Amino acid sequence: MDRFMYLAMSGAKENLYAQAINNHNLANATTHGFRQSLADAYTAPITGPVYDSRDYVQVGNEAIDFSHGAMQSTGRDLDVAIQGEGFIAVQAPDGGEAYTRAGNLHVDAQGMLLTDRGLPVLGDGGPITVPPDESILIGTDGTITIRPEGSAPNALAAVNRIRLVNPDTATLERTEDGLIRAKDGQEVEADANVRVVTGMLETSNVNTVEALTRMIELSRTYETQIKMMETANNIEERHNRLLGIS
Template sequence: MDRFLYIAMSGAKETMHAQAVNNHNLANANTDGFRQALANANTVPVRGPVFDSRDYAQLGTDGTDFSKGQMQSTGRELDIAIEDEGFIAVQGPDGEEGYTRAGSLHVDAFGLLRTAQGHQVLGDGGPIAIPPAEKIEIGTDGTISVRPQGVGPEALAAIERIRLVNPDVNELERGDDGLFRMADGGEAPVDAEVRVVSGMLEGSNVNTVEALTRMIELSRHFEMQVKMMDSANTLEQSSNRLLGLG
């Protein structure tokens, strides 16, 4: 009987985790460049000294769906979207290099180029600083050109290039801050083939209809597993009463 209870208990535990992951995806359905997380669970035997004695549900490594989100036109000169594959390199809160596809950029009060989440955008020489300018343009290769204040329209000068990378997505892991990093702790090399589109943003790749359907499905799974635990408890009590009669 305890095998029955153990399977139901471990299944309910992993279903709760899957619900948390799904809810996190729903909460980021409108976050630019967000990549939905995937929760996987597998049946794993409990290893004993002689034979495998139990099976239980074990959470696998959380994966990420790297499919593209829908492109949205904004017309804003500091909004950029990656055309195909690739990432924008930024500096995370820990000072380490991270990668994102969220391309809503702005210049802060100190002239530093940041994402909407506050991460500093990196160039070839580190964090990018923008001098006071009347116009800022970002080229398809990430080159930033500015027209300084008080000069004519012909005085457009390139000042820096956004660090664009395209690592193997299988070598990336998501951090608690939402940024992706190389699993080995290294830094991805610059990829000159990565292209951006100015005046566009890439939306989240979360399908809200599918996520809501998944939420209902997981809720029903959890209810079923709790009922299984109740049934196991009832059967155990019945068995104890029968043994007591003997």
């Protein structure tokens, strides 16, 4: 009977994990450039002194769905979207390098080019700083061109270039801070073939209808597993009464 109980308990535990992943995806359904997570679980046999008698559910490494989101027109000069494959390199709060598809950028009071989350965008020589300007334009290759403050309309100057990378997605992972990084912790080299389009943003790749349906399915499965645990407990109590133990 313990096998019945613990198998149901194992399934319920990992079902809660799947619900947490699904809820996190739903919470980021409107986050630009977000890549949904996939719950990954597998069966693992439990070995015994005589023979294997149980297969429990175990959590695997969290997988990321790198399929593209839809393109959304904004008309804003500092909004950029990656065309095809690739990422924008940013500086994480711990000083490391991370990668994002969220191109809703802005320049703060100190002239730093930041993402919507406040992460510095990396260029050829580190975080990008933009001098005071009358206008700013980001080219398809990530080159940032400005018209310096107080200059003539045709006085344009290239100040830096956003570092665009295109690593193998199999080498990437999402860390505890929610940022996507290289698994080996190394910086990814810039890829001159990555292109961006200005005045556009990429939406999340979360399908809200599928996520809501998944939430209902997971909830019902969890309820079934809890009922199985209650059934196992009731059967055990009846056995104990029959044996005169209780």
